[in-house]
Amino acid sequence: MNKPIDRTAIGVPTPLVDGVEKVTGQAQFSADFYPNDALCGVIFRSPYAHAEILELDLTAARALDGVVAIVSGDDCPHTYGIIPIARNEYPMARDRVRYYGEPVAAIAAIDEKTARKALSLIKMKVKELPAYFTIKDALADDAILLHDDKPGNIERDVHNEFGDVEEGFEKADLVREQTFKCAEICQTHMEPHASLAEWDDERAQLTIRTCSQVPYYVHLMLAHTMELERNQIRVIKPFVGGGFGTRTETLNFELIAGILARAAKGKVAMHLNREETFLTSRTRPYTEITMKIGMTKDGHLTATYCNAVQLGGAYAGYGIVTILYAGALLQGIYDIPAVKYDGIRVNANVPPSGAMRGHGTVDSRHAFECLLDEMAEELGLDPLEVRRRNMLTVPTDTMNGIKIMSYGLDECVDKVELESGWKDKVGQLGPGRGIGFACSQYISGAAKPVNWTGEPHAVVNLKLDFDGSITALTGAADIGQGSSTIVAQTVAEVCGLDIRKVRIIANDSAITPKDNGSYSSRVTMMVGNATIDAANHLRDILLVAASAKLDARPQDIEIVNEMFRVSGGQDEGLPFQEVVEAALVDTGTITVKGTFTCPPEFQGGKHRGGAVGSTMGFSYSAQAVEVSVDPDTGQVRVENVWVAHDCGYAINPLAVEGQIQGSVWMGMGQALSEETRYHKNGMPMFTNMLDYRVPSIVESPPIHTYIVESIDPNGPFGAKEAGECSLSSFIPALVNAIYDATGLRYTELPVTPDRLVEAISKKQHRDRVAAARAAEATGAAE
Amino acid sequence: MSSSEQAPRLLSMTLNGRVRHDAVGDNILLLDYLRETCDLIGTKQGCDGGECGACTVLVDGKSRLSCITLAAECEGKSVETIEALATNGKMSALQRGFHEKLGSQCGYCTPGMIMASEALLRRNSSPSEDEIRDALGGNICRCTGYVKIIEAVQAAAEELS
Ligand code: FES
Numbered sequence: 001m002n003k004p005i006d007r008t009a010i011g012v013p014t015p016l017v018d019g020v021e022k023v024t025g026q027a028q029f030s031a032d033f034y035p036n037d038a039l040c041g042v043i044f045r046s047p048y049a050h051a052e053i054l055e056l057d058l059t060a061a062r063a064l065d066g067v068v069a070i071v072s073g074d075d076c077p078h079t080y081g082i083i084p085i086a087r088n089e090y091p092m093a094r095d096r097v098r099y100y101g102e103p104v105a106a107i108a109a110i111d112e113k114t115a116r117k118a119l120s121l122i123k124m125k126v127k128e129l130p131a132y133f134t135i136k137d138a139l140a141d142d143a144i145l146l147h148d149d150k151p152g153n154i155e156r157d158v159h160n161e162f163g164d165v166e167e168g169f170e171k172a173d174l175v176r177e178q179t180f181k182c183a184e185i186c187q188t189h190m191e192p193h194a195s196l197a198e199w200d201d202e203r204a205q206l207t208i209r210t211c212s213q214v215p216y217y218v219h220l221m222l223a224h225t226m227e228l229e230r231n232q233i234r235v236i237k238p239f240v241g242g243g244f245g246t247r248t249e250t251l252n253f254e255l256i257a258g259i260l261a262r263a264a265k266g267k268v269a270m271h272l273n274r275e276e277t278f279l280t281s282r283t284r285p286y287t288e289i290t291m292k293i294g295m296t297k298d299g300h301l302t303a304t305y306c307n308a309v310q311l312g313g314a315y316a317g318y319g320i321v322t323i324l325y326a327g328a329l330l331q332g333i334y335d336i337p338a339v340k341y342d343g344i345r346v347n348a349n350v351p352p353s354g355a356m357r358g359h360g361t362v363d364s365r366h367a368f369e370c371l372l373d374e375m376a377e378e379l380g381l382d383p384l385e386v387r388r389r390n391m392l393t394v395p396t397d398t399m400n401g402i403k404i405m406s407y408g409l410d411e412c413v414d415k416v417e418l419e420s421g422w423k424d425k426v427g428q429l430g431p432g433r434g435i436g437f438a439c440s441q442y443i444s445g446a447a448k449p450v451n452w453t454g455e456p457h458a459v460v461n462l463k464l465d466f467d468g469s470i471t472a473l474t475g476a477a478d479i480g481q482g483s484s485t486i487v488a489q490t491v492a493e494v495c496g497l498d499i500r501k502v503r504i505i506a507n508d509s510a511i512t513p514k515d516n517g518s519y520s521s522r523v524t525m526m527v528g529n530a531t532i533d534a535a536n537h538l539r540d541i542l543l544v545a546a547s548a549k550l551d552a553r554p555q556d557i558e559i560v561n562e563m564f565r566v567s568g569g570q571d572e573g574l575p576f577q578e579v580v581e582a583a584l585v586d587t588g589t590i591t592v593k594g595t596f597t598c599p600p601e602f603q604g605g606k607h608r609g610g611a612v613g614s615t616m617g618f619s620y621s622a623q624a625v626e627v628s629v630d631p632d633t634g635q636v637r638v639e640n641v642w643v644a645h646d647c648g649y650a651i652n653p654l655a656v657e658g659q660i661q662g663s664v665w666m667g668m669g670q671a672l673s674e675e676t677r678y679h680k681n682g683m684p685m686f687t688n689m690l691d692y693r694v695p696s697i698v699e700s701p702p703i704h705t706y707i708v709e710s711i712d713p714n715g716p717f718g719a720k721e722a723g724e725c726s727l728s729s730f731i732p733a734l735v736n737a738i739y740d741a742t743g744l745r746y747t748e749l750p751v752t753p754d755r756l757v758e759a760i761s762k763k764q765h766r767d768r769v770a771a772a773r774a775a776e777a778t779g780a781a782e
Numbered sequence: 783m784s785s786s787e788q789a790p791r792l793l794s795m796t797l798n799g800r801v802r803h804d805a806v807g808d809n810i811l812l813l814d815y816l817r818e819t820c821d822l823i824g825t826k827q828g829c830d831g832g833e834c835g836a837c838t839v840l841v842d843g844k845s846r847l848s849c850i851t852l853a854a855e856c857e858g859k860s861v862e863t864i865e866a867l868a869t870n871g872k873m874s875a876l877q878r879g880f881h882e883k884l885g886s887q888c889g890y891c892t893p894g895m896i897m898a899s900e901a902l903l904r905r906n907s908s909p910s911e912d913e914i915r916d917a918l919g920g921n922i923c924r925c926t927g928y929v930k931i932i933e934a935v936q937a938a939a940e941e942l943s
Pocket residue numbers: 826827828829830831832833834835836837838847848849850
């Protein structure tokens with residue numbers, strides 16, 4: 001059923017179906033909707049990182065001419081959050097603020113100037129509390145609690161062990177352990193957060209346009225926090241300027257926009273500036289990882305132990321899932337007989353962290369791949385060879401209960417070795433130049449959604465009408481990754497129709513079926529399969545209609561170039577339009593539905609937290625990074641990247657390449673320059689795009705991209721994930737390349753010039769001392 | 783934002799080839815003038831001022847950040863935005879390049895990226911890769927890793943040559 005019929009629409013590089021709007025300036029993003037009668041919404045934010053609110057005086061602000069509504073924590077007594085069992089955050093703080101910039105109140109006024117003036121009139125009296133911005137301070141014995149129900153400021157504490165780890169380490173010839181520190185980094189999508197909320201007071205209905213990756217969750221959270229029936233709400237996702245995970249969770253500003261619009265009995269445009277967008281990001285948490293690996297002298301892995309501590313931030317957010325991911329994907333890439341994981345997520349007075357591209361898995365993979373490199377060297381083994389010796393054979397089940405049906409990592413390694421010229425380069429590039437290597441894997445969609453309802457994982461509707469075109473209705477959120485294009489290609493492929501006659505209507509809760517949204521790289525796998533299902537239904541209907549006319553059995557008919565004809569026959573056949581008209585007789589417009597459900601055996605292990613990491617298919621990536629390092633300035637320049645990514649099957653090779661390149665490059669930002677930091681009062685330091693150093697085009701390398709297709713039996717046409725996996729392998733490959741160039745194993749991220757210079761000079765000093773000692777010793781011996 | 787109230791004055795410019803006269807305060811940014819007064823929402827704002835390039839437009843054929851340019855500075859000048867590039871309903875070579883080579887993913891940086899590229903191609907019709915990188919150095923894209931943006935500009939340059 002998943003076999004492509006003639007592959008005219010899939011497997012070919014396809015420009016995005018909504019691309020013309022983007023390049024002509026016609027694409028409307030949330031901030032581009034600003035009706036004349038809309039009010040300007042602004043948020044009053046806490047200037048304290050941790051404080052009890054004693055009094056919030058809104059009278060002066062309320063009295064200002066032009067202010068239409070003011071709301072605060074008093075207007076919303078309900079907590080929200082993505083994990084149903086861990087909602088501990090109010091859209092606007094009540095009683096207590098826990099991070100600098102946390103929303104406390106919001107104002108709707110006739111224009112921005114008035115709104116800002118009113119902001120300055122709000123008076124908040126507080127009792128300041130001790131605030132913690134580091135793991136150490138938050139965990140200190142005398143630290144006060146951020147949340148009374150979280151003793152020790154430990155938000156989550158997870159432990160699991162598979163196989164006998166102790167025995168594994170005993171069997172090893174070499175055991176090494178290393179601690180890595182990875183900075184907090186921010187998604188920094190180009191579109192600042194924005195919503196337009198319209199409250200229709202006559203009908204008591206809310207319509208919101210908002211930049212979400214998961215519009216249906218915004219829908220649920222609005223209903224919950226505003227005490228509305230779900231049918232009183234309509235959520236529309238316009239064009240969205242990137243997300244990279246931050247917009248997976250419903251964010252405070254979109255709830256506040258809704259609350260404010262109802263209070264104002266009108267329309268509220270809420271546009272966050274860049275600084276506020278930084279404050280409203282569910283970052284990749286600052287993480288300290290201690291990784292331990294056991295290996296035999298011929299390079300076989302015997303056991304691994306990972307301890308991860310994440311700076312979770314002020315509220316739960318995605319918490320449990322993020323910390324579980326850091327351990328779950330230790331498996332599923334190499335054959336390791338025993339794996340143990342301890343993870344702690346710590347509450348502290350910084351904005352809550354969450355799901356950034358590669359959710360929770362990136363820093364653990366970094367630690368593992370760096371340590372593996374070091375151990376390979378110690379044993380005198382080629383790092384690629386070590387990986388080859390630990391490959392999985394599929395199909396297989398991991399110890400944590402994940403089924404793996406396809407595995408292209410071996411091919412990825414071979415490809416990168418060949419294309420990068422690895423053998424002639426490693427250790428041979430001369431001073432200041434180096435090459436490094438690493439691998440990674442990622443899930444193709446979480447097989448168990450966080451909000452479990454028993455519904456299928458994806459639903460797609462297709463409408464076929466008298467005009468002979470097909471309209472696909474999908475709730476899948478295209479945020480630039482090209483999911484709408486995948487849907488269009490799939491329909492065109494299965495129904496044998498030119499892709500230009502397939503229209504996509506996406507993301508309007510009044511029209512399109514519910515979708516779980518764009519997170520965990522689930523869309524191609526799940527929505528793709530649902531689309532195939534729907535298109536097959538439609539195809540069957542058309543084949544039956546054609547069979548009467550062609551006087552042949554439906555199964556003997558094929559569709560080629562929009563013509564229905566008997567397979568192998570000489571007749572020209574029937575045009576598509578004619579078959580459509582035949583199919584519509586007596587029934588009229590045809591609508592069909594397709595669904596996709598992950599079978600229970602793919603929904604993860606039975607242990608606690610076993611759903612996290614479960615998936616219908618792992619993607620794999622291998623990559624080599626070549627760098628030059630200036631030892632005097634600490635400048636690292638990435639000269640070249642070779643990356644091979646096993647995406648199962650590339651439905652749209654153009655978009656697959658784009659996704660791989662984008663994730664590699666984002667890994668580069670994390671590796672070399674990006675980090676958030678906080679001032680002593682908890683105010684973030686880098687809330688603009690100069691200080692938060694996203695790489696520019698000038699310093700960005702060529703990325704040689706190779707697609708590997710392992711054809712996963714679960715995937716639509718065999719496809720798996722393409723947009724997250726290659727981020728993870730870049731970072732350790734780069735750090736391993738820095739080692740090749742400098743002899744320095746660096747364990748902190750990002751590897752900024754100042755850090756690297758210091759480390760290099762320390763190392764030079766150590767080397768000199770060691771050399772002097774050695775000389776002394778030989779001298780003494782003589 | 784500016785606190786003083788500025789009485790609007792008549793501003794005349796050629797916007798996307800048409801002469802316009804609008805009453806505009808002296809402190810109004812070109813970006814806000816384009817988006818709010820002229821309804822040209824193709825030009826985007828990505829930062830709090832001068833950091834990202836999303837708002838790039840052409841003023842007298844040269845690329846300018848409209849978020850740190852006053853509308854009043856453009857008196858008597860010619861301003862071009864992303865909306866002006868397509869002619870007779872057809873995308874320009876650059877637009878086609880960005881579309882077909884996937885130089886645009888989410889599309890938010892795209893108008894600024896294309897306008898900065900347009901300024902480049904007008905002064906240098908066959909730029910080297912380094913010249914492309916230099917010209918786009920102030921335009922941040924968070925989606926593409928820039929690889930396909932360079933290919934897009936190269937494809938357009940080739941089409942135009
Ligand atoms: S919006 Fe003008 S440079 Fe960012």
